[in-house]
Amino acid sequence: KAGVTQTPRYLIKTRGQQVTLSCSPISGHRSVSWYQQTPGQGLQFLFEYFSETQRNKGNFPGRFSGRQFSNSRSEMNVSTLELGDSALYLCASSGTGTRGYEQYFGPGTRLTVT
Amino acid sequence: AQSVSQHNHHVILSEAASLELGCNYSYGGTVNLFWYVQYPGQHLQLLLKYFSGDPLVKGIKGFEAEFIKSKFSFNLRKPSVQWSDTAEYFCAVNRRATNKLIFGTGTLLAVQP
Numbered sequence: 001k002a003g004v005t006q007t008p009r010y011l012i013k014t015r016g017q018q019v020t021l022s023c024s025p026i027s028g029h030r031s032v033s034w035y036q037q038t039p040g041q042g043l044q045f046l047f048e049y050f051s052e053t054q055r056n057k058g059n060f061p062g063r064f065s066g067r068q069f070s071n072s073r074s075e076m077n078v079s080t081l082e083l084g085d086s087a088l089y090l091c092a093s094s095g096t097g098t099r100g101y102e103q104y105f106g107p108g109t110r111l112t113v114t
Numbered sequence: 115a116q117s118v119s120q121h122n123h124h125v126i127l128s129e130a131a132s133l134e135l136g137c138n139y140s141y142g143g144t145v146n147l148f149w150y151v152q153y154p155g156q157h158l159q160l161l162l163k164y165f166s167g168d169p170l171v172k173g174i175k176g177f178e179a180e181f182i183k184s185k186f187s188f189n190l191r192k193p194s195v196q197w198s199d200t201a202e203y204f205c206a207v208n209r210r211a212t213n214k215l216i217f218g219t220g221t222l223l224a225v226q227p
Contacts, residue, residue, distance in 0.1 A: 058214065068186045092158075102160060103147075104160065106157060
């Protein structure tokens with residue numbers, strides 16, 4: 001079974017621009033969560049989508065948004081980029097039942113804001 | 115607010131030494147507990163998990179962890195480490211019925227051959 005895939009793997013943007021990151025979950029997984037990883041703040045939860053609905057949300061400003069499509073693929077968008085948004089953005093997918101709590105992570109998208 | 119503490123930020127061991135990484139969480143309700151590992155240049159991988167039942171859980175590559183409810187702890191152990199265990203280890207918690215994982219700050223383990 002193929003793992004979680006994320007595109008692009010690396011991205012360089014300028015402050016003030018916006019960016020869209022994509023995540024394809026493991027086949028059959030309906031939940032997709034997004035995390036931000038930085039050296040200073042560590043791994044922080046952004047939001048979770050399940051069946052095209054946002055189910056949980058972390059403490060990030062409204063510039064961070066996401067969506068999920070009917071095939072469970074998900075995108076996250078960051079508008080008006082700031083230097084502090086430079087980070088590794090991780091996507092994780094999970095299945096259903098008790099295994100729904102097991103999250104499987106993708107390789108991440110490394111975003112650099114200049 | 116829910117939080118996870120990992121006491122050791124950087125651990126250096128020789129091969130064959132025993133490993134114990136501490137993890138404590140703050141949340142009074144029912145939780146699921148996880149250890150993830152990130153090998154150099156690779157993505158986060160699930161090492162082991164605890165949902166309920168036997169508090170001693172075994173994971174991949176000879177790792178195990180013990181859930182002690184009274185101490186809010188979920189320490190990771192391995193009797194004999196190998197050079198290939200060099201990685202960063204993250205403890206994580208989520209409340210039942212949510213996929214919002216709260217991570218600890220991570221422990222960098224370096225195993226010297």
